[in-house]
Amino acid sequence: MTQTRTAVALISGGLDSMLAARAMLEQGxxxxxxxxxxxxxxxxxxxxxxxxxxxxxxxxxALWVAEQLGIRLHIVDxxxxxxxxxxxxRHGYGHNLNPCLDCKGFMVARAHEWMLEQGYxxxxxxxxxxxxxxxxxxxxxxxxxxxxxxxxxxLRPLCAKLLPPTLPEREGWVDRERLFDFSGRSRKPQMAxxxxxxxxxxxxxxxxxxxxxxxxxxxxxADLWRSRGRRDYxxxxxxxxxxxxxxxxxxxxxxxxxxxxxxxxxLEGYRKQFTNLTTVSHAGPLALVDGEASEEDxxxxxxxxARFSQGREAPRVRxxxxxGDGEPRVLExxxxxxxxxxxxxxx
Amino acid sequence: xxxxVLDARRLLCPLPVIRTQNRVRQMVPxxxxxxxxxxxGATHDIxxxxxxYGHRVLEVRESDGEIAITIEIVGDGAPGPG
Numbered sequence: 419m420t421q422t423r424t425a426v427a428l429i430s431g432g433l434d435s436m437l438a439a440r441a442m443l444e445q446g447x448x449x450x451x452x453x454x455x456x457x458x459x460x461x462x463x464x465x466x467x468x469x470x471x472x473x474x475x476x477x478x479x480a481l482w483v484a485e486q487l488g489i490r491l492h493i494v495d496x497x498x499x500x501x502x503x504x505x506x507x508r509h510g511y512g513h514n515l516n517p518c519l520d521c522k523g524f525m526v527a528r529a530h531e532w533m534l535e536q537g538y539x540x541x542x543x544x545x546x547x548x549x550x551x552x553x554x555x556x557x558x559x560x561x562x563x564x565x566x567x568x569x570x571x572x573l574r575p576l577c578a579k580l581l582p583p584t585l586p587e588r589e590g591w592v593d594r595e596r597l598f599d600f601s602g603r604s605r606k607p608q609m610a611x612x613x614x615x616x617x618x619x620x621x622x623x624x625x626x627x628x629x630x631x632x633x634x635x636x637x638x639x640a641d642l643w644r645s646r647g648r649r650d651y652x653x654x655x656x657x658x659x660x661x662x663x664x665x666x667x668x669x670x671x672x673x674x675x676x677x678x679x680x681x682x683x684x685l686e687g688y689r690k691q692f693t694n695l696t697t698v699s700h701a702g703p704l705a706l707v708d709g710e711a712s713e714e715d716x717x718x719x720x721x722x723x724a725r726f727s728q729g730r731e732a733p734r735v736r737x738x739x740x741x742g743d744g745e746p747r748v749l750e751x752x753x754x755x756x757x758x759x760x761x762x763x764x765x
Numbered sequence: 766x767x768x769x770v771l772d773a774r775r776l777l778c779p780l781p782v783i784r785t786q787n788r789v790r791q792m793v794p795x796x797x798x799x800x801x802x803x804x805x806g807a808t809h810d811i812x813x814x815x816x817x818y819g820h821r822v823l824e825v826r827e828s829d830g831e832i833a834i835t836i837e838i839v840g841d842g843a844p845g846p847g
């Protein structure tokens with residue numbers, strides 16, 4: 419009797435990893451998915467926060483993919499150990515603060531550890547040669563296999579025919595002839611394979627699935643490090659960078675202003691940890707002060723908060739200011755005219 | 766029937782799912798877990814996760830922005846190739 423071989427598949431929620439796992443199922447491999455939460459994931463959080471996104475499907479794509487494939491999915495919170503990847507990437511950053519090659523190596527290494535702990539035979543990813551400028555190049559793919567420790571137990575079914583045979587292929591657990599030779603940035607081969615498998619509904623994230631590839635987000639993270647004088651972060655810091663307008667009028671503080679109701683609700687949860695401002699004479703957003711603000715700074719923060727309220731054209735607006743959960747006091751201020759807000763204040 | 770409670774309020778998805786997954790791993794078949802959360806995404810994600818492992822969703826209640834999802838553990842739900 420032939421032994422059923424087993425694999426752990428990295429499932430991002432996108433099409434490629436879905437196809438790679440499916441290709442293994444087609445060959446009779448028993449597959450379990452693994453997915454990592456880094457804190458920088460685009461899906462889920464922002465959609466959950468913003469009211470304007472409430473009409474969108476709330477599904478977690480990795481869970482959804484697992485369900486479509488009929489496999490189990492293990493989700494791992496790696497937000498704490500992932501800091502070292504973001505703060506000290508051995509292979510450097512991409513265009514923004516995206517440490518893609520280190521990130522891939524980290525995830526494959528973690529998945530490899532899980533594979534060994536749980537007794538699976540090999541590891542599967544949806545990588546495609548030449549698809550990503552940093553982590554998915556012909557010369558960097560061996561780096562990921564080597565540095566992760568996965569070695570030749572790492573199989574990339576979508577481009578396996580372009581790479582040396584791995585252990586699962588050499589041992590005959592997987593038929594190399596039934597694997598693929600996809601390369602480059604075109605999505606057509608993947609879409610054709612999806613159609614062949616009868617998969618018609620899949621996520622196609624525009625601009626990637628990680629906030630670190632986003633220029634604006636990276637600028638805000640760099641500002642956070644600069645203003646604190648150290649490169650570090652907590653999970654709350656990086657979640658807050660996804661929410662609201664961020665304005666830095668002075669070196670010693672920045673203001674986070676909710677843009678809509680959903681963001682106000684989200685920021686409410688942080689009210690006790692920050693000096694906070696809300697307009698009381700007019701409807702308006704909740705704003706948090708991140709940093710040490712003087713009395714003069716608070717007046718400026720109040721004028722900015724008023725600027726983003728319904729009272730922006732009013733001669734004066736009353737703004738409640740509270741330090742954490744202390745008693746609020748009310749400042750009456752003139753809303754700051756748009757023309758007096760330099761572009762550089764917006765992060 | 767005793768019911769364990771998991772407080773996942775203020776956590777955004779997928780953290781409520783991850784906390785649920787890790788808690789369920791310490792439980793045995795037949796036990797119930799009530800997950801309290803505030804992220805509306807959890808009403809999709811936790812039942813989806815339960816379907817993958819065969820756990821039963823007994824109830825989903827929402828009131829005042831809080832969501833309570835009660836599940837019953839079915840089978841071992843343990844990871845591994847089996």
